[in-house]
């Protein structure tokens with residue numbers, strides 16, 4: 001208990017908490033990207049994957065709560081350390097631009113962090129809850145346009161004899177909107193920038209960043225962050241530009257027909 005308490009109370013403990021929670025979150029975003037890249041494969045791939053995750057039930061909720069705890073502790077530690085640094089600086093340093101020599105990524109950790117938080121809230125509303133799609137639903141009803149496909153997001157789609165939530169169409173249709181895609185691209189770019197300094201600093205906290213291999217570490221971290229950026233931008237980018245097109249059988253009409261055959265009561269609802 002004492003150890004846990006001192007982790008939260010001391011500066012070094014907070015730094016450690018920030019590094020550990022950061023590491024867990026890096027693991028999550030990396031795994032999430034690998035899962036999301038299945039959008040470029042057959043729809044059954046990503047839908048089956050999402051269905052598998054949903055089927056985990058209580059285990060999924062345990063992971064979700066663990067991730068939420070990591071986000072809360074990470075942000076709390078960041079704010080606490082920033083306030084501490086500010087008061088430790090002393091009056092003689094006020095107004096001095098201390099960050100002049102700092103790298104771009106480290107200078108803007110707070111700003112990129114705030115945008116990432118806002119992005120997560122929007123993202124959960126967009127894809128997990130579906131609340132941010134309400135407007136599209138209404139427009140779709142009236143116009144029955146491309147956005148009309150959003151109407152089907154509430155419907156299950158038949159895959160391998162089962163009815164599953166159609167994450168594939170949800171992502172394609174979500175990124176057909178340029179404003180949404182642009183926001184995703186900006187957010188993942190800022191997340192990559194955040195990771196560029198964050199991962200470097202995590203090594204420092206864990207005492208694994210000795211001078212002899214700093215240049216090598218920097219190169220590896222930069223390459224990984226670049227790969228992460230490219231992978232993430234590829235999804236909204238390819239969908240928006242039409243480089244990636246939804247597979248045959250996934251348009252609104254085709255899906256309705258499939259659902260009508262497999263579960264007529266759902267279509268009549």
Ligand code: HEM
Nearest residue numbers: 029032036050064120123127128167171184188232235236
């Ligand atoms: C192009 C980028 C991304 C795409 C296409 C994407 C896609 C998705 C989809 C489709 C879901 C809902 C899955 C379902 O309904 O079963 C989801 C959930 C989620 N995403 Fe993303 N995502 C992206 C980037 C990110 C990033 C950068 C973060 C974190 C900073 C993130 C964090 C989450 C979280 C926390 C959830 C909720 C997971 C859950 O419900 O258990 N996503 N994402």
